[in-house]
Amino acid sequence: MALLEVREPGLYCPAGDFHIDPALPVDRALITHAHGDHACRGSRAYLTALPGEALLRARMDDNAAIQAEPYGASIRMGEVSVSFHPSGHILGSSQIRIERRGEVWVVSGDYKLAPDPTCAPFEPVRCHTFVTESTFGLPIFRWSDAAQTVAEIQQWWRVNRQSGRASILFAYPVGKAQRILSMLDAGAGPLIFHEPVERINAIYRAEGIALPLPADASVYASVYSAALIVASPLAQGSAWLRRFGPASTAFASGWMRIRGARRRRSLDRGFVLSDHADWPELLQAIEQSGAETVWVTHGYVAPLVHWLQEHGRQAVPVELAMPANSEAAPAPEGEAAPE
Numbered sequence: 468m469a470l471l472e473v474r475e476p477g478l479y480c481p482a483g484d485f486h487i488d489p490a491l492p493v494d495r496a497l498i499t500h501a502h503g504d505h506a507c508r509g510s511r512a513y514l515t516a517l518p519g520e521a522l523l524r525a526r527m528d529d530n531a532a533i534q535a536e537p538y539g540a541s542i543r544m545g546e547v548s549v550s551f552h553p554s555g556h557i558l559g560s561s562q563i564r565i566e567r568r569g570e571v572w573v574v575s576g577d578y579k580l581a582p583d584p585t586c587a588p589f590e591p592v593r594c595h596t597f598v599t600e601s602t603f604g605l606p607i608f609r610w611s612d613a614a615q616t617v618a619e620i621q622q623w624w625r626v627n628r629q630s631g632r633a634s635i636l637f638a639y640p641v642g643k644a645q646r647i648l649s650m651l652d653a654g655a656g657p658l659i660f661h662e663p664v665e666r667i668n669a670i671y672r673a674e675g676i677a678l679p680l681p682a683d684a685s686v687y688a689s690v691y692s693a694a695l696i697v698a699s700p701l702a703q704g705s706a707w708l709r710r711f712g713p714a715s716t717a718f719a720s721g722w723m724r725i726r727g728a729r730r731r732r733s734l735d736r737g738f739v740l741s742d743h744a745d746w747p748e749l750l751q752a753i754e755q756s757g758a759e760t761v762w763v764t765h766g767y768v769a770p771l772v773h774w775l776q777e778h779g780r781q782a783v784p785v786e787l788a789m790p791a792n793s794e795a796a797p798a799p800e801g802e803a804a805p806e
Contacts, residue, residue, distance in 0.1 A: 468481065470572045471574070476490055477489045477490050477491075477787050477788060478598070480547060485549075490787065494512065495510070495512050495514070499562070505577070508531070514536065514549075515559070516537070516559050517535040517538070519560060521559075521674060522557075522667070525670060538553055546567055548565075549564065549565050549566075552592050553587035555578055556576065558642065558676065560576055562575050564594065571595050572596040575599045577600050577602065579742055581748070585642070591752070591756060593757045594756050595759055597758035599749065599762070599763055601767050601770075602765055603749070604763070604767035604770055605767050608741075627714075627715045628656055628693045632714055633692055634717070635696045635715070635717070636716075637700045637716070639699070644660075645667065645668060647697070656690075658680075658681050658695055658697070659711075660697050661697065664698065682694065715736065716736070718732060718736075720738075721739060721743060723737030723740075753780075758780075760783065761783070764785040764787050
């Protein structure tokens with residue numbers, strides 16, 4: 468019997484009687500990380516990695532039953548042992564290792580191999596079957612060094628200040644915004660944060676991640692033209708943003724690699740920066756796992772399955788549902804995961 472099977476809520480482990488990142492409420496949910504397309508409200512009990520506990524609690528109802536364990540700790544559940552291992556995606560993000568009588572499966576969750584000062588780095592975990600995401604599972608997706616991209620953001624901000632225009636940078640508020648802020652020269656000018664961004668910033672700071680503080684709200688109006696405003700993409704076109712007057716707008720996302728994505732969003736700039744693995748990293752992670760079988764889900768599934776099969780691996784496409792409470796709205800180019 469396979470260690471995992473696909474049921475209506477998502478991946479289910481019969482031998483341990485639990486689901487992983489279910490899209491519907493279940494009795495026991497193991498959560499790889501706190502993004503809305505992986506963490507559904509309403510389950511009776513949750514298990515997650517300790518570094519991600521605060522983010523998950525912020526996502527869930529106040530009375531949610533959440534158990535958190537350190538990375539690497541082995542937890543017995545029915546006939547299997549499970550453990551959480553860093554995936555390098557956001558704070559507390561994990562791969563989940565499942566073992567029964569020597570057989571090992573690993574569910575990747577979302578991951579990246581590039582360094583990120585706001586979370587533990589990706590840890591290769593050897594296994595027989597590797598369940599990998601494929602959000603950017605096409606060869607066109609290849610990321611530049613993140614420090615170079617943040618330097619480009621810094622230069623864009625500098626030019627806007629000299630022109631007397633505010634700089635509005637859209638970035639996903641859980642993970643992406645914090646990664647950018649941790650690498651930014653915050654002394655270059657005043658910073659203003661959209662409330663959803665600052666709410667998550669506070670959690671990161673409480674977990675020991677150094678992030679800059681926003682300008683005092685009492686002086687906002689006097690610093691608009693020099694400010695970098697970091698906002699959720701959902702704020703685009705809002706009354707809150709219109710207060711800043713003349714502004715240049717930009718979006719930081721892996722989707723900016725796609726031709727026309729910036730124009731469709733009516734943006735001045737697009738910065739290619741992703742918290743997911745690019746094509747070479749996907750292949751590297753699969754190779755490092757040593758897996759004989761690869762299940763592929765979440766994203767450009769078919770191209771990655773085809774490539775793996777062409778290169779001699781047993782690869783299986785797996786279709787999983789999206790939680791109803793996810794704030795990730797699918798886009799024509801496949802933007803189905805927070806990015």
